[in-house]
Structures are given as structure tokens and as C-alpha cells.
Amino acid sequence: MPNFGVTTKPRPKRVDDLIDSELMAKLDQVDVVSRKIFAGKLQGERRSKRRGVSVEFADYRHYVHGDDLRFVDWNIYARLDRLFLKLFLEEEDLSLLIAIDCSASMDWGNPNKFVYAQQLAMALGYIGLVNNNRVTLYAFNQQEMLPLPSLRGRRRTREIGTWLLNLEPAGGSAFDDAMRTVALTRQGKGVMIILSDFMFKEGYEKGLRYLAGGGYDTFCMQLLSPEEIDPGKHGLAGDLRLTDLEDDDTAEVTVSAALLKRYKENLNAYCGKLRDFCIRRAISHLTIDTSNDLTTLLLDYLRRRGLLK
Secondary structure (H helix, E strand, O other): OOOOOOOOOOOOOHHHHHOOOOHHHHHOOOEEEEOOOOOOOOOOOOOOEEEOOOOEEEEEOOOOOOOOHHEEEEHHHHHHHOOOEEEEEEEEOOEEEEEEOOHHHHHHOOOHHHHHHHHHHHHHHHHHHOOOOEEEEEEEOOOOOOEEEEOOOHHHHHHHHHHOOOOOOOOOOOOOHHHHHHHHHOOOOOEEEEEOOOOOOOHHHHHHHOOOOOOOEEEEEEEOOOOHHHHHHHHOOEEEEEEOOOOEEEEEEOOHHHHHHHHEEEEEEEEHHHHHHHHHHHOEEEEEEOOOHHHHHHHHHHHHOOOEE
């Protein structure tokens, strides 16, 4: 893809370039929501009554043979000569999986799609950590599937940042194989977020089918640069030789108003088809312009779309 003469920002070099202290402070009050896992409860409510060690007492019930005697209230027994078991409010465990497309097509645009994906993954991972969720990240392309598994707690923030900074986009995507690996290795219940432009020559259908119907609430975040959304506004004109970043396929085109109109129609149709495919499988699809302010995206748009609260 040509760069149309735009100047892209340099790659982030430090964790602070991915997420600063001001954004972290705002995200401390945000949590991830799963609409599938805790059906029947208030949106975002992940607390249930369980026997066990917890921080908040909820209620009593009569002791039943086989219950754990550690949770019997012996003070009540001394007064009433009857056994009652303490119940507690305990947080349900939630996993957050973030899969990042590291194919070459992501390394393009202004703002750059891959840098935007790094920053968004950092912010979402941080939200998971500060809420003590289990956070796992995957980076995938044709060369490899790179995991960063089972992190928990705010102290792991820098570990996520360092891992993200070491990623390098290259080659094709191998989306089908990556999603199959995720589907086979994920455990428990949780939320899965895919950060990609979803511009796969092999298609996205097979890969997304691996994720449908499982215990995860899946969000496909389709990241597109402003140049992709409206190339006519960003200097695309005249006779051009276009080269595919992933496989070096070339095409010679003469850019005209009619061609740009057809391009927009095709792009809208492609995104619409992806959205419909996701909807039929209870997968959420979000189209995200990389020129959107990241803080607004997190604190406004993703709240309205039901991912965050």
C-alpha cells in the first residue's frame, strides 16, 4: 500500500509511550464486562454467593451434612444450638484474552494501525490487571503465534508493555491457525478481543467459527486507518502501482472519482459482511478509525458498546 505522502509517528519505544499515568488513573475506575457469562445478572455484575473465603459477608443458611465446618458460625450455635453456615459474596473469575494481528498490513496508515493496536491492547490489558482478572495476550502472523499467558495484578503492567514493544509486524496473518490455537487452549470463561484490520486474503470465516459458540464473549475490533476509510482525502490520485505489503502482489490503477466511489462501496460491503457474519454468531463487531482519540474510545465508545463499564 502506498503511504500517500503522509508522515507517520515513530514507533513507541517505552511503556510510557503506550499508556501514560493520566490514562492509567482514568482506567482505574473501569472494568471489563461479559454479557454472556453472567446472564441473568445485572450487566457487569460478577458477584455470586459461594461458600468460601472472601471479603464480604452476605447471608446465612442452615448447615447441610457435608458442608465445610470451617464456615459454621459457632457463636450462633452457642446461642441457638443450631448450625448455620456463613455465605459470602465472592467475585466470579473472569479471563481476558487479547489477540493482536501482527501481519504486515497492520503496519500502515497515519495513525499507524499497529501502533494503535499496541496502545489499545496495553490499555485493555491494564484494565484487566487492575481488576484482578486473568489476562492473556496473543500475537499472530504467518511466522508465529506468540503468547503471553495468565497475568494477574497491577504489578504485571510493565510486563505487558515490554512484550508489546517487542512485537514486529511482518508477513501474512495465518488467522485461521491462530484462532484454532486460541480455541483449543483457552480455559474457563471470559472476554476475547481481536485487534486486526481483518484484511485476510484467506478470509476470516473459518477463524471466527473456531471462536463461536464457546464460553467467551468475543469482540472483533476492526482497525482501519483514515487513508483506508477515505483515500481520496489523503492524496490518492493519478496513475499508481500498488503493492501488497504481505505478499508483494502488485496492481496498476488510475485513480478517478469513479474508482474511489467503487472502492468505498466495496470497503463498506466488506465491513458489512464481516459485521453480519459476527452478529449471526453472537460476536460483537466494532469498526474503529485509528484517528479516534484513545481515551474517548475507551471511556465512551467501548462503554456504550458493552465491553467496559
